Amino acid sequence: MLQVYLVRHGETQWNAERRIQGQSDSALTEKGERQAWQVAERVKALGITHVIASDLGRTRRTAEIIAQACGCDVTLDARLRELDMGVLERRHLDTLSEEEEGWRRLLVNGTPDGRIPEGESMLEMSNRMHAALNACRDLPAGSRPLLVSHGMALGCLVSTILGLPAWAERRLRLRNCSISRVDHQESPWLAPGWVVETAGDISHLDAPALDELQR
Numbered sequence: 001m002l003q004v005y006l007v008r009h010g011e012t013q014w015n016a017e018r019r020i021q022g023q024s025d026s027a028l029t030e031k032g033e034r035q036a037w038q039v040a041e042r043v044k045a046l047g048i049t050h051v052i053a054s055d056l057g058r059t060r061r062t063a064e065i066i067a068q069a070c071g072c073d074v075t076l077d078a079r080l081r082e083l084d085m086g087v088l089e090r091r092h093l094d095t096l097s098e099e100e101e102g103w104r105r106l107l108v109n110g111t112p113d114g115r116i117p118e119g120e121s122m123l124e125m126s127n128r129m130h131a132a133l134n135a136c137r138d139l140p141a142g143s144r145p146l147l148v149s150h151g152m153a154l155g156c157l158v159s160t161i162l163g164l165p166a167w168a169e170r171r172l173r174l175r176n177c178s179i180s181r182v183d184h185q186e187s188p189w190l191a192p193g194w195v196v197e198t199a200g201d202i203s204h205l206d207a208p209a210l211d212e213l214q215r
């Protein structure tokens, strides 16, 4: 059975400052680096064969730390990027106008095809995340990949595997350096295909971790 580990990158400067990143980028904080090492310690004995990461800096750095512990190279896949937040990228959460905050809520309040102007919809992001996950099925038999991606992207992927529409209200919190696992299996007791084994595990972290809402 194919098991795929899903890790959100470590805390970044802009996570800590409550600035929207989307497909823009900021460096890991010292805490974020430590979180990545704690993930590496947790997964290094799991037989990870591939570390595949969003090509943004924060995920690449997190993946490098994990891959070094697992004895793997890092493969980049732009399909694993965070949601494109359009005109609100780089903006501080506390400076948004009512209208701008309304755009952001469209992404998390169940609005089909909701998007920030010049940004991506949750369905568009979900389609590319599922394509990246399904590409793991083409890896050699016995592979055990670990994907490094982002809060909205992984939350949407796991929620859609559970059967929710990509634009469903947001009910899954994936904190920095949380570990989730999804399995592709055929069992008489579970739906065929992908199932969620773990979601948002942070028991390997030694300090509270943020999520992008930081609330």
Ligand SMILES: O=C(O)[C@H](O)COP(=O)(O)O
Pocket (backbone or CB within 6 Å): 008, 015, 019, 020, 021, 022, 023, 082, 085, 149, 150, 151, 152, 212
């Ligand atoms: O801040 C954002 O744009 C996201 O909602 C969180 O993104 P991240 O998981 O890449 O920090």
